Each structure stands twice: as C-alpha cells, then as structure tokens.
Amino acid sequence: MPLFRSPAEKARFANQSIARYNHYPSYSHVECELRSPKAEALKFASEELARQAIDNGKLTVVHEFRATAPEAVPSMVREGGVTYLDDTEGPMANYAVSRYKGESFALPTKISSVASICRRFDINLFKYYLFPQRTTALMLSNELVDLKSVTAPDDIPRLYFAKIVRSERMGKSDQNLRMTYFACHAEVRDFCLKATIAEQREKGIDDGVVQRIVLIWGTVTESGIGLCINRPKWGEFALLPEQYERLLP
Numbered sequence: 001m002p003l004f005r006s007p008a009e010k011a012r013f014a015n016q017s018i019a020r021y022n023h024y025p026s027y028s029h030v031e032c033e034l035r036s037p038k039a040e041a042l043k044f045a046s047e048e049l050a051r052q053a054i055d056n057g058k059l060t061v062v063h064e065f066r067a068t069a070p071e072a073v074p075s076m077v078r079e080g081g082v083t084y085l086d087d088t089e090g091p092m093a094n095y096a097v098s099r100y101k102g103e104s105f106a107l108p109t110k111i112s113s114v115a116s117i118c119r120r121f122d123i124n125l126f127k128y129y130l131f132p133q134r135t136t137a138l139m140l141s142n143e144l145v146d147l148k149s150v151t152a153p154d155d156i157p158r159l160y161f162a163k164i165v166r167s168e169r170m171g172k173s174d175q176n177l178r179m180t181y182f183a184c185h186a187e188v189r190d191f192c193l194k195a196t197i198a199e200q201r202e203k204g205i206d207d208g209v210v211q212r213i214v215l216i217w218g219t220v221t222e223s224g225i226g227l228c229i230n231r232p233k234w235g236e237f238a239l240l241p242e243q244y245e246r247l248l249p
Contacts, residue, residue: 041136042128047105050097061130063090063109065217066235087112096135113235114215121244151187154220161248164212174198180205190226204239213240
C-alpha cells in the first residue's frame with residue numbers, strides 16, 4: 001500500500017486539521033489522479049494571518065539551530081541516552097512572507113534543533129518551515145534533500161536525510177572525530193558526517209548503528225576524494241526515530 005496516515009493514531013493534528021492519507025515519497029513517480037499538486041511557498045495577505053499560522057502550528061520560522069547542548073535534565077533524555085529539546089523563543093525578525101512584492105512582516109522565531117523536527121516527524125513533514133538563509137516558507141517534505149542525490153560540494157545549507165552504512169572512531173578520546181558514512185550517489189567515492197565521538201554518541205550514533213536514517217542541516221564540502229558535512233552544530237543533526245523511516249524513500 002503506497003499510502004500512510006498522518007497523524008498515525010490521532011483524528012486531528014495539533015492545529016485541529018483532520019488527519020489525512022499521503023503517498024510515500026518513494027511512490028512519487030507513480031501516476032495518481034488523487035495526488036495533490038506540489039506545494040508552493042506559503043504566503044500571507046497580512047501580518048496577522050502569518051502570526052495566526054505560527055500560533056496554530058502551520059508555520060515555524062527558525063531563526064537558527066542550537067549551537068551547543070543545553071544542560072540536560074532527566075525529562076529530556078530518551079531511550080539510548082539521546083537528548084531531545086523543545087524549541088525556545090528566538091528574536092522577532094522581518095521576513096518577506098507577504099503575497100505582495102517587497103513587503104515583509106515582523107514575526108516571532110524559534111531557536112530549534114533537528115531533533116525537534118524528528119520528534120514528531122509524521123506531523124512536521126506537512127508543516128511549513130522558514131529556515132535560516134531562506135526567503136520562502138516551504139513544506140518540510142519539499143525542503144528535505146536525499147543525500148544520495150548529491151554529487152558536488154554545495155555552500156547553501158540544506159536539510160538532508162541519509163542512511164548510515166558504517167561509523168568509525170578516529171581515536172580513543174571522546175573528543176576525537178567519528179566518521180559516519182552514508183549511502184551516496186554512485187559518482188561519489190564516499191560521503192560522511194564528521195563530528196566528535198561524544199557529539200555523535202549523544203545523538204545515538206556509534207559503531208553498531210547502521211541502516212538508520214539521519215537528518216542533517218548543513219553545507220556539503222570536499223573530504224579527500226569524497227564529500228562530507230563537517231562539524232555540524234549540536235542542534236543540526238539527529239537520528240530519525242525508526243517508526244518514521246517508512247515516510248522517506
């Protein structure tokens with residue numbers, strides 16, 4: 001069955017929209033007369049409407065991803081020692097989300113983490129996000145980039161999803177690098193995430209974690225004869241919970 005229900009077990013989303021059925025991205029090539037057209041950038045006629053969209057959970061404006069780990073409390077730690085953190089309030093900022101050319105609105109923002117996106121991924125996948133360095137708000141499903149499609153460095157930060165094929169320690173100290181390698185395009189020799197052993201352990205990534213999906217916000221750079229995402233901030237990568245992996249191709 002090429003469909004899934006979102007949210008999986010509730011009648012409505014948090015904003016009271018009725019639950020719906022969606023196609024898996026891996027079936028995007030299959031013709032279906034019931035499929036909705038691709039979502040466009042979210043625009044608003046007034047600042048009040050834009051703020052209402054934020055209040056009802058339809059839109060999230062991300063000022064930045066958290067740079068460092070917060071002081072963990074027991075309620076933030078889940079199975080496997082992985083730390084999750086709810087978004088915190090960011091500054092007010094002007095964004096061009098108006099339908100009218102040249103007009104911008106002052107909107108409240110969030111200081112977020114990729115982990116918070118992963119935490120309710122089945123719902124967040126169909127929310128609109130205005131990410132850092134973006135000028136348009138797009139549905140998360142349209143922002144996600146399959147890392148296997150990348151063949152060259154890219155200095156524009158994007159939200160990638162990638163499947164782990166192996167992970168290796170580069171030393172004994174927790175401050176040494178861990179190189180976590182992903183399934184990548186046939187034209188790319190290898191593609192890895194470079195972060196310390198301690199940073200990746202906190203996200204649940206160690207030697208034995210394979211075939212799991214990671215979401216990473218960052219730029220793509222060269223790494224030897226391959227490619228990498230180098231030293232992302234604390235809030236810029238996270239393991240996707242296994243129950244949501246079916247939602248990605």
